[in-house]
Amino acid sequence: MSNPQSLGSRVRTYRERLGLSSEELAKNSNVEAAVLKSIEADEVYPSIGTLVRLARALGQRVGTFTDDQFVPDPIIVKAETMVAATTSADGIEAPGYHYCLLGMGKTDRHMEPYYIIVDPQNKRPISAHEGEEFIIVVNDEVELVYGKQTFVLSAGDSMYYNSVVPHAVNAANGKPATIYAVIYTPI
Incomplete structure (x- = not known):
């Protein structure tokens, strides 16, 4: 159960x-x-x-x-705990992504912030959903497929896009990459 x-x-x-x-x-x-x-x-x-x-x-x-429970503002996630707090998303839908939910406990939030480790072994399929995404590459390189275009971004680069356009974010050079992602979806 x-x-x-x-x-x-x-x-x-x-x-x-x-x-x-x-x-x-x-x-x-x-x-x-x-x-x-x-x-x-x-x-x-x-x-x-x-x-x-x-x-x-x-x-x-x-x-x-x-969310597991309400946490009063401010929500603070220390850098040293992020990797240990990632949840594997390996499986049918999200192979190769490991998430740390950075807004957990803020029950009145309008955005979903994540720290994500992108495994290079699994390519993410193209997907689309309502809303917007903002991503900052923390280390290594990621590939953004956005519509019919492909972009390679390095540490420190960012991307902001409308997520109704088919897109995918993958590790670009055979090494794990880490990103911060903020996703907004209207209710």
Whole structure:
């Protein structure tokens, strides 16, 4: 049995509150039914794009599914704890991304800030979702595929784009890369 406070359990709880079957939520969110079942069973941690689509279909913000408890402002995450706090997103939806949720506990937030380690072994598929993304490369290089264009960015470079345009961010040179990402999605 999964943890009642886990992301998958929260998705299932909101789905059930709305009286939706998993197939209906899968259709409404454009997420494969098998993937949704794996998420709800806590077998896989969803990609950001998938989580955005599920949150929109359930009428919630992304943080509804990632927050464990309220923490009063300011939310501070010390640099030395970020790598240890990353959650592997290996699986069906997000192979090769390891996330540290930087806004966890701020229940009234409008953005989703992350520290992400990008594994070079797994190329991310192209995805699109409502909102905007702002990313700063911390070390090594990442490749941004944005629509029909491809950009290579190095440490210190940033990118800001409309995330409804199909996009993917991958490690560029065979080495792990780290980024800070802030994602905004309207409710």
